[in-house]
Amino acid sequence: MHTTLPTEGVMRGGGALGTPPCTHCPVRNRTICSGLGPAELARVGAGAMDIRIAAGETLFTESEEARAFYTLTEGVIRLSRLLIDGRRQITDFVFPGGFFGLTVSGRYDDTAEAVTDARLCRLSRAQLLRAARELPELDWKLLELTETDLAHARDHIVCLGRRSALERIALFLVHLAGSAADGSAAFDLKVPMTREDMADYLGLTIETVSRGLAELRRRGVISLPSPKAIRVEAPRRLAVCAGLDPDMR
Structure with a gap:
């Protein structure tokens, strides 16, 4: 209670x-x-x-x-x-x-x-x-x-309805980061929700979310120090992966 x-x-x-x-x-x-x-x-x-x-x-x-x-x-x-x-x-x-x-x-x-x-x-x-x-x-x-x-x-x-799986995941991280994603410097991002939560919010499977995060890591956009933390290494590239214009944010 x-x-x-x-x-x-x-x-x-x-x-x-x-x-x-x-x-x-x-x-x-x-x-x-x-x-x-x-x-x-x-x-x-x-x-x-x-x-x-x-x-x-x-x-x-x-x-x-x-x-x-x-x-x-x-x-x-x-x-x-x-x-x-x-x-x-x-x-x-x-x-x-x-x-x-x-x-x-x-x-x-x-x-x-x-x-x-x-x-x-x-x-x-x-x-x-x-x-x-x-x-x-x-x-x-x-x-x-x-x-x-x-x-x-x-x-x-x-x-x-229109964004790819990778765009959805990247956009979720951009929104979660808020104003911290507006600059170009790397920053640490707390992720309180589980991968299952992310999947159920983005209309994806847990496996797709995990693959998407791994792809962002492979591209050098993020690193994954722990399940509840993500380090955004390249905020502007994250915006591009989300289908956003980094100069218009």
Whole structure:
């Protein structure tokens, strides 16, 4: 079971006990609360809960009644769906600052599981939607997050439908690296997910992922010091392998 703590009196982001927790949230400027003033922030955070779950634990399951939205403050979360024959498709990985649990039907579209130990802010769905009807800034932020999710989903459709296996793997590493991949200097990249996770996200087999990583290593683009770490030796060449223009990133 995951551990749930009320936000009042919880130390977050270096804040002292008794300090309003949202004020010291480490991802406040990257998620749904960004742009809210003190009064609006206090209202949104009034019913929030600080949650910790261990790696491998399930936060919620596909088709379960959606009673809450979540903001990830630490760790990595995996969102996935199961086909009737048991095959799994990972729809997304959530990183700190990510907001998830949005649904139109009132039931979760995916199963959410912790890839690593994780910490989250749980927001009552009913309370947040009620606040959004009265706070234009919050309503606009929900729309912005929905549009961002839709754009990401469209990009992933293109990736799965048109890119080669090697391009998918290289693009995954580029996205995982974030701004670190923009330069030309080598850097180390932590890979918290398994090869199976990568395969189920990219629509490939584990063997294809392993062969793709080996090919990138053979080309001198990456090295593989351990299963959970990749050293990107040539960021610009990685972008080329992903089908990107390194000068346009």
